[in-house]
Amino acid sequence: MKNMLKKILIVQHQNFINGSGGTEKICCFLANELLSLGYEVEIATNENSIGQPVFHLDSKIKITNIYSDDINQKEIKPYVNYHGKNPFKWIKFKVKKKLAKLSNKKLMLSMGGFDNVYKFNLHQRSKLWNQFILSSKPDLIITMTIGSLLEITYEKEFNIPIVNSVNGRPDYDYTDQLWYRSKIDMKFLKESYKHLSGIQILFNSYKDFLPGTFNGVCKVIPNPVPQLNEVINHSQSKDRYRIINMASLVLDCKQQDLALKVFAEIAEEYPNWDLFFWGEGNGLNKLEELIEDYKLQNRVFLKGFTETPLEELKSSDIFIFPSKYEGFPLALTEAMSVGLPSLGFESCSGVNELIKHNKTGFLAKNTEEMKNYLEKLMIDSKLRQDFGINAQKDMSVYTSEYVKGEWNQMIKEVLG
Template sequence: MKILIVQYQGFLNSQGGTEKMATFFANTFSQKGHDVAIVTQDPVEGKSVFPLDPEVRLINLYKGKDDCIVLRKIYNYKGKNPLSWIRYKIQKKIDKAHNKRLMAAQGVRTMDELQIHNLKVRSKNWPSFFAAEKPDIIISMAISTLLEITYQGPLAYPIINTVHGRPDYDYSDILWYRSPQDMDLLKKSYSYLTGIQVLFESYEAYLPDTFTGICKVIPNPIPQYEDGQLAKLDQDKDRYQLIHVGSLINAGKQQELAMECFAALKDKYPNWDLIFIGEGPDELYLKERSAALGLENRVFFKGYTAKPEEELRKADVFIFPSKYEGFGLALGEAMSIGLPSIGLASCSGVNELIQHQKTGFLAHDKNEFVNYLDQLMADKDLRIQMGREAHQYVQAFDKTMVAHKWEEYIHEIHKMHNLQN
């Protein structure tokens, strides 16, 4: 089969979870003998950060300036440093004025008008491309991708959309503001789908009523490690580590909560440190908060690493206080490497992977989070037991099993499409 994996932008030069999964799909299908391409419309030059099978084509439809209006991101500084506050305040005014000029130049007055303008521009390239390729299956890597490729109208090819979070996060305003126009457009795009993949059975309940295709539960693959590759939780150490892996975006990942909980226990456990692996726009703010909490020389920001498993092996507890997740790839890898974990009971994805009091703890509030963290930091035997359980639990998410489910699914979708047409 000819399979097109589409991520409308953000694939090139990016090391995020969506890009990792797009690469996994491409390599898996290519190795099974399919003709596979990853297709994007990225307004940059670059390559895949994750290794691609030699037979996989990487196609960028972007051909230079396309009349899209690309606004500068507005950053709201949340720290208390007066000099930083002034600097970010000035930059915010400059960026807002710049954005206003860009919109005025194209006669665009509102964000809804901006959305339609950009969709009209960016959606033009897709119909002729698909007609030339004649794919057997299109796999959309996000609902925003689906919206763009179907904006000119329904396609003659079966489309599967992959969902990386709880489905209602993609089309509602439950997490952040979306205009009624945006939500209506997104919900309508589901009607063009032949199939949709969700990560957990519980997520099926959150699909919109505009979707009438075949839903399949297929989890993300989690890297598997042999016993000799696991974290050495039984070793006595001069210093022990709590570790967090994720983008430094405090609104979603809530690294500030991790620091506050650690600060409540720092004097009781003077030989423990908190390690952050990752980059993001809130790095400065989090560093300032770390200093304000008296955590100098106890909290370390190590930035991005291509081999997070090496950092995870040095750690003793994985701390993951996200507000929301889809699956939690970093959490899954930490569990596979044998770390006990602590997260929030209200967090989607996290509350599916962590088995409370078996592979880690799920806290209902900050006080519980501190209490459970205290238990893990105090008891090496508990860490070893939970880490062992975590390692065994995620063996069910082996990539071979996931690849087999996906192979079955694309054949099911292809067969159904042919019967209907």
């Protein structure tokens, strides 16, 4: 039975337009499924960019970018150090850095410090969100990040239930353990949880990482995983074999450089194996340099974004995923769903929940172990087949219908 028509507003304040990451993929999945359940769905963002969603969205779903040049923002100018050898570029970067520092110093003096600049900018953006939400009149708001939650609730109280979808381990969203966040940013992010009626997390163990400021409904809902009838046939002899990594090329998180290092140490011993990286990101240049340093231009390939990830995974033999941290990594689950044995680090959140050590793949303590496990898989096609079959079975519980049903149940509970 269809739901009585209610309007759901999904907010991803940044990176939705042209974004190809996991959050954007789940945002589009959620919007499509909620529409199929009979809800009216709108997605809202606030981005100074032009483009379209990368992933499929039903034409009935409205997309609104509330960005306006009229909103006054005090810009703290970024600056970077130049690490190249060109003396002219070094001088250019030096001048830019001095000018940026001077501009920032004047701004801080006029505004009374960083915290006041932060609060001023957040107030301006929140005011814009408030105007939009009042005109949109949703029955429920789903935020795709805690940053989005803060944007719409700062200095505001809505009589509209809000649910947050957590796409990683919850504490990654409000602490500085993964990257720099100012003290005031962490304080406000943590406080914003008070506005939530509910929160969706990816694993039961993630409940331990919610802040004390949250007191709403908590429900464990995994991400959906493609369901395939066939599993890769690892007994088939090939001229060349593929190790594959599929993720954004963001080395401080995804650590593709470690996968490259591991492969480089054994590549000569296994001349019919190649390494493929699928994805885009700011780590591209560094990986290109490393490939050249290791002299592996004909063995390691940077392939960019693919619109057919499952097809690329099906033509591969091993999935290597050396991430430092994850939530519920979609690429890993897709690799497991087609029957690929996987390698990851046992310290990596999400990865250590999905890969069952010595059953669906291997969880390594360090790169030396990862290298040994990789070799083990490369030389043993039966082990690859056994792990692949087990991996596909493990993914069979994460159907789209199950995920959709769990979300619908949570929404009904929150709406009362």
